[in-house]
Amino acid sequence: LEKLVILKMGGSVITNKRIPMAVNLEALDALSVAVSQASTNLLIVHGGGSFGHYYAKQFGLGTELKAVSREGVAKTRSAMLQLNIIVTKILEKQGVYAYSLPPASLVGFGRVAAHGAELLESIMEGGLVPITYGDVLPNHGRYNILSGDSITRMLALCLKADRVVFTSDVDGLYASGNKLVRSIGIRDKFAIDQPDRGLDVTGGMALKLCEAQEIARNGVDVYFVNGLKPERVIKALKGEIVEGSLIRGTRNAR
Ligand SMILES: Nc1ncnc2c1ncn2[C@@H]1O[C@H](COP(=O)(O)OP(=O)(O)OP(=O)(O)O)[C@@H](O)[C@H]1O
Numbered sequence: 001l002e003k004l005v006i007l008k009m010g011g012s013v014i015t016n017k018r019i020p021m022a023v024n025l026e027a028l029d030a031l032s033v034a035v036s037q038a039s040t041n042l043l044i045v046h047g048g049g050s051f052g053h054y055y056a057k058q059f060g061l062g063t064e065l066k067a068v069s070r071e072g073v074a075k076t077r078s079a080m081l082q083l084n085i086i087v088t089k090i091l092e093k094q095g096v097y098a099y100s101l102p103p104a105s106l107v108g109f110g111r112v113a114a115h116g117a118e119l120l121e122s123i124m125e126g127g128l129v130p131i132t133y134g135d136v137l138p139n140h141g142r143y144n145i146l147s148g149d150s151i152t153r154m155l156a157l158c159l160k161a162d163r164v165v166f167t168s169d170v171d172g173l174y175a176s177g178n179k180l181v182r183s184i185g186i187r188d189k190f191a192i193d194q195p196d197r198g199l200d201v202t203g204g205m206a207l208k209l210c211e212a213q214e215i216a217r218n219g220v221d222v223y224f225v226n227g228l229k230p231e232r233v234i235k236a237l238k239g240e241i242v243e244g245s246l247i248r249g250t251r252n253a254r
């Protein structure tokens, strides 16, 4: 497969995290236009925003595997499905034809499914854009949330992506003092205020940074850009210099 770029559409971009079950249509529209201008193979992962996180929080679901309410699992999952359909439809409007896959068809039990890479590559060979999302996954009677950021990491490593672009509602990663960190080392540590001001049950920016650094330690460049600024997303998808934070992929540095 030629060049592959993975785009994480942050829930903080495509939804209004302050209002339960509210899509940020304007942002999603603009982001879809940006995506329609990408010329490489693309795989999209979207987050939960005020859809998934809302119910997950209400019912106490998290990244830790545990016995949880059936109602909570069902409601969190149906909210994510609903958001996925909306995202898929808006992409379609911009001529981006997506092939939607529930995460459970790609990953489970801590790993990418045996046929995961072949499935995704087959879809991209046909010119469609695979899209998946953060979701609740089962593990022998217990459940946990696999965040969109974690799925992004698993798929990036499995597919040997050329580049990963994380979008959120901020310009990138901020160090203390609200200073944007333009270049992040693969092992740099930052004090990240938790919990973030929106709602996030899967670790917010702190987990995103961990996942991003793990991706970069495998030789893949990772960008953090503001998804509310489509022209930045276009640049990052192309691998151009852009306002935001960059973690240069560095191999043999483990
Ligand atoms: N040091 C930091 N630098 C940048 N953002 C930070 C920092 N600390 C906390 N944040 C918060 O992290 C948020 C982005 O992470 P969050 O998980 O909320 O969004 P997301 O990943 O786009 O959403 P989702 O998890 O639904 O996909 C920003 O809105 C910002 O307020």
Ligand SMILES: [Mg+2]
Pocket: 047, 149, 200, 202, 203, 204, 205, 208
């Ligand atoms: Mg998040």
